[in-house]
Amino acid sequence: xxxxxxxAKPGLDGHDRGAKIVARSLRDAGMEVVYTGLHQTPEMIVAxxxxxxxxxxxxxILSGAHMTVFPKLMRLLEEGGASDIVVIGGGVxxxxxxxxxxxxxxxxxxxxDATTQDLIDGVERIVREHGRAAARTKLLQANAAP
Amino acid sequence: xxxxxxxxxAISAVExxxxxxxxxxATLPETARTAPAYVVGITGPPGAGKSxxxxxxxxxxRSAGETVAVIxxxxxxxxxxxxxxxxxxxxxxxxxxxxxxxxxMASRExxxxxxxxxxxxxxxxxxxxxxVVLVETVGVGQVELEVVSVADTxxxxxxxxxxxxxxxxxxxxxxxxxVFVVNMADRPGANRTAVDxxxxxxxxxxxxxxxxxxxxxGQGVDALFAALQSARGGATNAARAVRFEVLRAxxxxxxxxxxxxxxxxxxxxxFASLAAHACTRRQATDxxxxxxxxGG
Ligand SMILES: Nc1nc2c(ncn2[C@@H]2O[C@H](COP(=O)(O)OP(=O)(O)O)[C@@H](O)[C@H]2O)c(=O)[nH]1
Ligand SMILES: [Mg+2]
Numbered sequence: 001x002x003x004x005x006x007x008a009k010p011g012l013d014g015h016d017r018g019a020k021i022v023a024r025s026l027r028d029a030g031m032e033v034v035y036t037g038l039h040q041t042p043e044m045i046v047a048x049x050x051x052x053x054x055x056x057x058x059x060x061i062l063s064g065a066h067m068t069v070f071p072k073l074m075r076l077l078e079e080g081g082a083s084d085i086v087v088i089g090g091g092v093x094x095x096x097x098x099x100x101x102x103x104x105x106x107x108x109x110x111x112x113d114a115t116t117q118d119l120i121d122g123v124e125r126i127v128r129e130h131g132r133a134a135a136r137t138k139l140l141q142a143n144a145a146p
Numbered sequence: 147x148x149x150x151x152x153x154x155x156a157i158s159a160v161e162x163x164x165x166x167x168x169x170x171x172a173t174l175p176e177t178a179r180t181a182p183a184y185v186v187g188i189t190g191p192p193g194a195g196k197s198x199x200x201x202x203x204x205x206x207x208r209s210a211g212e213t214v215a216v217i218x219x220x221x222x223x224x225x226x227x228x229x230x231x232x233x234x235x236x237x238x239x240x241x242x243x244x245x246x247x248x249x250x251m252a253s254r255e256x257x258x259x260x261x262x263x264x265x266x267x268x269x270x271x272x273x274x275x276x277x278v279v280l281v282e283t284v285g286v287g288q289v290e291l292e293v294v295s296v297a298d299t300x301x302x303x304x305x306x307x308x309x310x311x312x313x314x315x316x317x318x319x320x321x322x323x324x325v326f327v328v329n330m331a332d333r334p335g336a337n338r339t340a341v342d343x344x345x346x347x348x349x350x351x352x353x354x355x356x357x358x359x360x361x362x363x364g365q366g367v368d369a370l371f372a373a374l375q376s377a378r379g380g381a382t383n384a385a386r387a388v389r390f391e392v393l394r395a396x397x398x399x400x401x402x403x404x405x406x407x408x409x410x411x412x413x414x415x416x417f418a419s420l421a422a423h424a425c426t427r428r429q430a431t432d433x434x435x436x437x438x439x440x441g442g
Contacts, residue, residue, distance in 0.1 A: 027228035
């Protein structure tokens with residue numbers, strides 16, 4: 001079954017060309033990519049990720065708002081009982097902030113030099129490491145009537 | 147209302163074959179319902195404005211105090227199996243509303259515009275207590291719109307046709323549409339298209355309403371909502387659904403048996419004579435057809 005990824009672009013800056021390119025590249029690598037468009041708030045992103053039951057949330061960041069967006073996102077995921085969804089980011093993030101983001105649970109930050117192939121490989125590896133199939137089947141096993 | 151996470155997971159389970167529908171349904175507490183969910187199919191060509199229409203309809207149903215689930219199906223790439231599911235882009239206004247649940251699904255191997263498990267997803271959101279389910283599917287030329295087997299009412303969304311008129315609307319669509327919408331009525335040719343469609347509907351002996359909307363402005367959507375509400379609970383679509391189910395079953399079975407026969411000696415002989423230029427393509431096709439349908 002294909003990996004399911006949500007690609008979101010928070011913040012106020014006005015174009016989503018990069019996010020769309022990412023979405024299409026992941027699709028071409030065989031993933032199912034939920035694309036939500038521009039100006040996403042952390043609340044919108046988390047609601048969509050939960051309803052769509054994605055494996056990974058990929059946040060495209062350009063605006064420098066990452067130190068407010070990611071903490072809020074991680075908190076909302078936790079509140080929604082969805083901390084098992086992997087969060088990654090891509091774009092322009094100062095090197096000094098990366099350890100801080102990882103400390104709050106952001107799995108990986110792809111910098112502006114990462115190629116789409118880096119991103120595809122990264123998502124595939126992360127999902128593999130994260131043991132996604134197990135997480136997704138757990139529910140049914142736990143609830144299946146004998 | 148049930149936890150959205152549980153519902154989302156139950157849908158994934160059926161989508162990914164991690165259990166039967168019954169097992170997935172058993173993970174959701176049964177909600178007390180007074181009536182089955184009202185399932186509305188919204189279909190039409192890519193870019194016609196289906197998601198925008200859905201977004202507006204969500205608002206109408208919510209204002210009427212009803213909860214709404216959306217199942218939006220987009221095509222998978224036949225080459226990579228991947229898909230971009232972009233319908234939510236038009237539905238963002240409802241993000242904070244707990245009475246709205248939106249789920250995108252890739253069609254995966256389904257040919258008729260509806261993911262094989264989308265029907266089960268509809269039944270799961272129904273079980274979770276949603277009053278209304280809007281099912282968006284891409285109808286691309288294919289007449290075998292599987293949405294008929296799940297929807298109570300079907301809306302076919304189209305856009306003003308230039309040149310060719312409504313020829314682009316396949317005859318099969320008049321059969322399944324309960325309501326036609328000519329969206330993008332802000333573009334030239336909308337009236338003409340609506341008139342042509344109305345004629346087409348009449349010729350086939352129906353009275354399907356033909357409405358015009360500018361979904362991006364919300365114009366005309368109230369009339370569509372009213373048409374949906376009046377179709378609701380009316381004449382049942384069970385007969386139509388069963389007819390299509392039967393059609394599909396017959397088609398699947400015929401295709402399977404034909405494919406099996408293609409490997410039999412009689413068929414191979416025909417291919418051999420085609421390869422040897424001993425018959426024309428047309429003759430070979432006819433001979434094979436004969437073989438399939440006379441039990442030969
Ligand atoms: N001019 C105009 N554009 C519209 C109208 N309805 C939708 N659109 C735009 O058409 C594009 C495709 O709409 P969408 O709802 O995604 O179409 P879908 O592919 O059928 O779901 C979007 O850019 C919409 O904003 C309309 O009535 N008039
Ligand atoms: Mg759409």
